[in-house]
Every structure is written in structure tokens, then in C-alpha cells.
Amino acid sequence: MSAEATLRIMDRAHKEMTKLPRADQGAVYEFMNRFRANPRDPELYLQLAGAGSELLSARVDKAHRALLLAVGERDYLLVAVKHRDEVSDALARHAYRVNRVTGGIEVIDLAPVVKPEPDAVPLFQAFTDMQLVELGVAEPLLPQIRALTKAEQLSELLARAPQLTTDVLFALADGTSYEDVKEQITTPVQAEDAVDPDDLAAAVNSPATQVFSDDEALQAVLGESFEQWQVFLHPTQRRLAEKPTSGPTRVGGGPGTGKTIVALHRVAHLVRQLPAGADKPILLTTFNRNLAADLRTRLIALGGQELTARVDIVNIDKLASRVVSEAKIGAGRRIVDDNRVPELWQTFLMETGEKDWDADFLYAEWTQIILGQVLNSRSDYFRARRPNRGRSLTRGERDQVWQLTERFTNWLDGQGMWTWRQVAERAARLEMDRAARSDAAAEESSGSLLRHRYRHVVVDEAQDLSAAHWKMLRAMVPAGPDDMFLAGDTHQRIYDNHVTLGSLGINIRGRSTRLTLSYRTTRQILAAALEVMSGEVYDDLNGGEENLAGYRSLLRGDQPVFRGAATWAQELDLIADQVKAWGSPVDGSMAICLPTRELATDLTARLQENGLAVTEIGPDGPKGAGGVHIGTMHRFKGLEYQRMVIAGVSHGLIPRLMIDRYRATDPKRYERERQKDRSLLFVAATRARDELAVFWHGTPSPFLTSRLVQQQMSAEPSARSGIDREAL
């Protein structure tokens, strides 16, 4: 298709579009097609957006207008899609300018933030306007910057300023000298050639302009379906999805950065490379059932039934149980839920009169070391490394533990039971044997019928899989190019599975990447979620450390609400009021997350008394589409909602009071359990797209920093203690 005009989309505009209701996204999609074909189509009403504005406006549909910059005679940059009632506000509020340092186009938010204080000393009086501009500060913000006298005002301004302005002013306010800022912040992003601030055509091609898509990529995707456009990958995401790899690869990144989307596109890409056939040589797996169901729906939306037909989509435990039942193992045995196993250990120790060992300790040793590492024999256990296990064990003690676990498994067996961990361990062993036989057969003759199960394995929520799961997966696919693709974020680990992939035969070193741009949530919600995580150290699945540096959002919204009540009954009132303030939506766009089932039951009753429809989120996901969704924290993994309440964020509930008993007896375990509960809160907070409210009763959870808690006292930014880099 030859087009009349080229159209590019700014990153920010694209993010805003992903937030529109589906029907409106469809209208934008149609608009872009028409606009590219003929921008002067009279029905598009292309015109100057307003007197004195640098922007043009065009009609998307009855309600929406596109705002565009003309960057060449027939080249346009889409900078925003707004409701027509919001256009004049948007024009007054934002300026689009070429930055003199980077040469990129910046969107500058001109909303006034500073209330002038006549006698106070301006924060940046030591620097001239010229110096600030030379460092890369956005010129239209200079009048506001000049009026800043307090750190809190600066925080507020920087929360909306372009990146380079933020970096420069933050460093200067922090006491960094002009020369150092120039060297460390400005020079690295300086354009190679001289910048002409009026040359938009050059600016739009500058790497500093955050253009989501160039015209070519847009044209390609507009030729596809609307569904595909909805998950049109950012160039960074696309590279990850399509890059050939020499071995296992991992994509990390904070919540909502598109890891799942990339994993799905990776699957689609791999399917496209397959020779024709009716088999399923690609495994797509994740932690639990509802996430697997969700992956299936999303993959069908992306590539249809034909593509999905080549992919085995199954959650990891089901996959393991399939392997053992194919081998006719465990028939008639009931699989008990892992959270019941500590209790079973307790009963076993009581029945056998064994008093020297603690049930919790044995449970953890058995699941994490013996089953977790798929240890075959007592001598393997004697040699095993026991990372993260706290106290060391002598050889004699290891012998006792081994014998006790053998007796325990026989005891379980006698009652017709086994655990998911045992199933995973057995499946791993079966698959490792199968792989060894298949390798041996391949060496002897090329016509062997023994093959690995899959050619490619793609794993989402990788942070929650156990070592036995990884051993099973490793054995299911031959080592080689594009063998394993893992997506996950260790900050969201909510089950106690810590692994070092390298020691399990999965070598991701040098093939690990991180996404940093959140598509889900606003800057304000991200800042609050990140604050919950402050001070904690996370691993990178491979023995190193991982952080969320650079994790950001281009979307802005209201500050999240943080509010406490004296009692649970009063907290229920707060929740009911919040639901009402949000217009009591019962279309499934709002959810409430609680730490315990009891609290969830109370809240359900309360909302139902108020006449609201409530939908429980069960192990397979929400039990219906509409209603107010209510669930305990674990249920929220992988979900997203327009509005979220997190309730019961109280001392003793988050983290759970019961973990206190490990504080003295098993400090490592205590730290792990505490980190897990912190991650649960982080996962819950990052499910919110637009609005978040956090409530507690009594004393707030220690994970809510005093700054977050203070937000209830005063909506004023002056309640903050200072400028915090993370909060920006």
C-alpha cells in the first residue's frame, strides 16, 4: 500500500491509547489507516489545533481527536489522542519542543505547581538560565524553576518534567557541581551534531525522541488485525521476542512491562519457524492454572487457533502430574496441597513420638533440598549444598533427616497421599532418565523413536518455579539454540522457590535482559509500589542480584490513597466509601485484595448488604466477569484492574504474624518469609492500572513507610520528607 502520508507515534501517545476502552482503540486504529492513506480526507478535519498552537488536530471519531505535529510536508507525529472536551486543556498544558542538548522532541507539562513565596530563597539561584539550558533543562519550565524555594515543590515539578530536566535538577539540588552534572548527565546524552530547535524533521529521527513506532512498523501492523495492533510490540520488546538465541534466555523487568506479551510473541515467532505438522513441539508453561488459561486466551487472540494448535499450554504442576501418570506412577494416590504438608509432618512426628526434630524444619529441608534438588540417594544428600537453609547439619544429623523423610513418605503413601513437590521431583527424575536414554539412543542410531518432548520451552512467571520443575523442563528440551525462553520478575516471587539456574543446567549468563517501561500503571502508583520494596535485595535467578533500576511509566494519574482506621469495622466503612467514591463499578473493572479469607468473607457480606454484586477470585481466576472482584493476595498474580483497593494492610497481617516464630529459631527463613509477604503486597499494588487505595486498621504494616502512611494525614506534598529519586 502506498501512502499519502507517513505517521509515527510517540511513546507517550501509544501508552495513552492502550488505556482507552477497546471500542475507542478500534477507532484510533481505523483513524491511523485512513490518515496514512489521505490526511486531507475531509472527514478527518485536519486543522490547526488552536490559535498559536504548534499542533494539528484531526477527528478520530465523534468523541476523540488526534493531536499531531507536522514534522515534514507529509510526515506526521501522533502525540496524543484526547476526548474532544479535553483538547483545549491539553493544548494549554503541554508544549512540544526540541531539546537543545539531546535534539529530541520533549513533551513539557506546563501545569503550574509552585505557589510563590515572596521572601524565600530560590533553590537554583546559583545558576543562570543559560547554564540550566546548557545542561539540558527544558526552557519552557524556566519560570517555574526560578520560583522553586522548597524541596517538596521541586519533587512535584520533577514528577512531571522531561527525563533530562529531572536528572539535571535533581543532581544540582543534591549539591552536584555544574561541571560534574555536565560531564556525568548532559554529555552522555548530547546529540552528535549541532541541534536546530526548529528542525522537527531531524528531531523526530533523533534517538532521543521517544517514538514508539516508525512509519514502516506501523504500516506493517496496520495491515494486520486490530487484535495484533492492540499488542503491537515496542521495538525493544519485539527484538526480544524475535532474536535468535544460542541457548536459554531470560527476560526480566518490573510488573506490567510486557514480559508476558513478549513471551506470547516469542511463542508465535517460534511457531512460524516450525516445519508444517500436526504435533505440538512448543511448550508454554506458567505457575498456576488460571495463568495458563489466560495465556491460552491471549495466544488465541494473538495468532488464532491455527497457531495455538502447535503449542502445548499447561501449568507446571499439571505438566508434572501428566508425566508421572503417563509412567503409571501414583495411580489412585491423592495429591495434597503443599500448604497442608507442614501440618502432616506435625501429625507424623506426633504419631511416631519423634521429638528431636521440628516439623517446620523437616518440611523445609525435605521440600527445598531433598525434593527440590532431586536428590536420589542418601549419599547425594550428604554431598548436597544447602543454600539459604540457616543452620548447618552434621553428617549424623543428615542421616537422621534422610531416614525421617523416607519414613514420612512411606507414611504418606500408606494413606494414599503424596504432595505436589513429590510429583514434581518424580516427574523430573522420569524426564531426566528419558533424556539420558534419548541421548544414548541418538548416539547409537539415528532412527531412534526416543525423542525429547519439546523443541522449545517458554516459561512465564519463571520466578516461582522450583528446582525440580527446572530439572524437568531442562530434560524435556534438547540443549541448543532457542531452547528455553524464560520471563519473570523475582520481585514478584510469592512462593518459596529460590534457584540458581546455572546449577540446574540452564545457563542464562549473557542472555538475560530487562524491560523497564510499565504499560500497566501510572508513575504515581509505581512510586508507591517501589517504596514498599525499599531496602530489600532480590536475586536474578542465577546467583546474582537484581534491581528495578530504570523501571518507569510514562502515564500519570492521581496519587494513590493511603488511609488507616482504628478498627476493622471502621476500615470496612472506609472501603465501602471508597467503592462508592469510584462510582461502585460492578463491571469487573475494580477489585479488592485482602490478606486473609476471613477478611474477604466479612467484606463480601458488607458489600452485598450495600446491594453490590461481588465475584470471588478463586484458584482458577475470577468466578465471573462482572461484579466487584474480591480475593486474597495470592490470587492476584498476573491480573490487572482499573481500580484496586488493598485492604487489611495492618501490622500482624502483612507480614503474617506467624512468621515471627522463625525470627530467633531460623533467621534466614524469617527473612525469606518476610520478603515473600512484601512481594505479595508489591504484586497487589502493581495490578492497578489507574487508581489505588491502601487501607489498614490499627497499626499499619511495617512495609508501609512513614512517608506512605503520612499521605493520609495530608494530601499536601509538604507532608513528604524530602526529594526521593525513586519517587520520581
Ligand SMILES: Nc1ncnc2c1ncn2[C@@H]1O[C@H](COP(=O)(O)OP(=O)(O)OP(=O)(O)O)[C@@H](O)[C@H]1O
Ligand atoms: N507493546 C504493548 N502495547 C500495548 N500494550 C502493552 C504492550 N506491552 C504490554 N502491554 C500491556 O501492558 C499490560 C501488562 O503486560 P504484561 O502482562 O505482558 O506484563 P508483565 O510484565 O508480564 O506483567 P506482570 O509481571 O505484572 O505479570 C497488559 O495489559 C498488556 O496488554
